[in-house]
Amino acid sequence: MMEGLKIKRVSKTLNGIRIVDDVTATFLPGRITALIGPNGAGKTTLFHLITGELKADSGEIVYKGDDISKLKPYIIARRGVGRLFQDVRVFDNLTVFDNVASACFDQEVESPWYPFVKCSHLKRKIREIKDVIYSYLNFVGLSDMDNIYAGALSYGQQKLLAIARLLAGGYSLLLLDEPTAGLNPVMIKKVLEILERIVEEDKGKTIILVEHNMSAVTEVADWVYFMNEGKIAFFGRTDHVLGDKEVREIYLGM
Ligand SMILES: Nc1ncnc2c1ncn2[C@@H]1O[C@H](COP(=O)(O)OP(=O)(O)OP(=O)(O)O)[C@@H](O)[C@H]1O
Ligand SMILES: [Mg+2]
Numbered sequence: 055m056m057e058g059l060k061i062k063r064v065s066k067t068l069n070g071i072r073i074v075d076d077v078t079a080t081f082l083p084g085r086i087t088a089l090i091g092p093n094g095a096g097k098t099t100l101f102h103l104i105t106g107e108l109k110a111d112s113g114e115i116v117y118k119g120d121d122i123s124k125l126k127p128y129i130i131a132r133r134g135v136g137r138l139f140q141d142v143r144v145f146d147n148l149t150v151f152d153n154v155a156s157a158c159f160d161q162e163v164e165s166p167w168y169p170f171v172k173c174s175h176l177k178r179k180i181r182e183i184k185d186v187i188y189s190y191l192n193f194v195g196l197s198d199m200d201n202i203y204a205g206a207l208s209y210g211q212q213k214l215l216a217i218a219r220l221l222a223g224g225y226s227l228l229l230l231d232e233p234t235a236g237l238n239p240v241m242i243k244k245v246l247e248i249l250e251r252i253v254e255e256d257k258g259k260t261i262i263l264v265e266h267n268m269s270a271v272t273e274v275a276d277w278v279y280f281m282n283e284g285k286i287a288f289f290g291r292t293d294h295v296l297g298d299k300e301v302r303e304i305y306l307g308m
Contacts, residue, residue: 136225
C-alpha cells in the first residue's frame with residue numbers, strides 16, 4: 055500500500071564527475087519529505103533522474119512498484135511524476151484559467167477508445183472540467199484572477215499557478231525544486247500551507263521538497279534527506295538532521 059518512490063543505489067556521472075553517488079532513499083505518500091544540501095550537491099540532478107530527463111548509470115527508481123528508470127520522460131509523467139521547476143514555468147500569454155485547463159490534458163488515458171468516449175461525453179465533460187479547473191484555482195486562491203494573463207501575475211502568483219497546474223495534471227508524485235525561492239514571507243506561508251493541504255487531503259500524493267529555506271523545511275517536512283557531494287549523508291527526522299553537528303558544519307557553515 056504505502057509504496058511511494060524508492061530510489062535504490064542510483065548513480066550518475068557527468069563529465070567524469072559523480073554528480074549522484076549511490077543514492078538510496080524512500081519517499082512515502084501522504085507526506086512531505088525534504089531533500090536539502092549545499093549548492094551543487096546533486097539535488098536537481100536527482101530530480102532529472104526521477105523524471106527521466108537524465109538516465110541513471112546504475113540503480114533503480116521504483117515508483118508505485120515499477121522500475122521507471124528506463125522509461126521515457128513523457129511515460130514517467132503519465133505514471134504520475136510531476137515537477138515544479140526551479141524557474142517557474144507557466145504560459146504567460148494564456149489566461150490563468152487556460153493555464154490550468156491545458157494542464158488537465160497532460161495525462162490522457164492510453165486507450166484506443168478514448169477519442170470516442172471523449173466525443174460522446176464532451177458537453178457534460180466540458181462542464182465538469184470547468185468545475186474541476188475552478189476547484190484547483192480555488193485551492194491555490196487564484197479563482198478571482200481566472201481571466202488575467204499569467205504573464206501579468208506576480209512571481210509568487212505564478213508559482214501558485216504552477217502548483218495548480220501540477221494538481222490539474224493529476225500527478226501523484228510532486229517534485230518541488232525550491233518552491234519558496236524568491237518569494238516574500240506572506241507568499242512563502244501561502245505556498246507552505248498549500249503543500250500541507252495537498253498531502254492532507256490526498257494521502258496518495260507524495261511530495262519531495264528541495265529547499266534552502268530551513269524554516270520552511272522545519273515547518274512542513276517531518277523527514278529530511280541531507281545530500282552532499284552526490285551522496286545521502288544523513289537521513290532522519292527534521293529536528294535531528296537540522297540539529298546535527300556535521301550537517302550544520304557542512305551546510306550552514308556553523
Ligand atoms: N549536464 C551537466 N554536466 C556536467 N555537470 C553538471 C551537469 N548538470 C549539473 N552538473 C553539476 O552537477 C552538480 C550538481 O548540480 P545540481 O544542479 O544537481 O545541484 P543542486 O543540489 O540542485 O544545487 P542547488 O542547490 O544550487 O540548486 C554541480 O556541480 C553541477 O555543476
Ligand atoms: Mg538545484
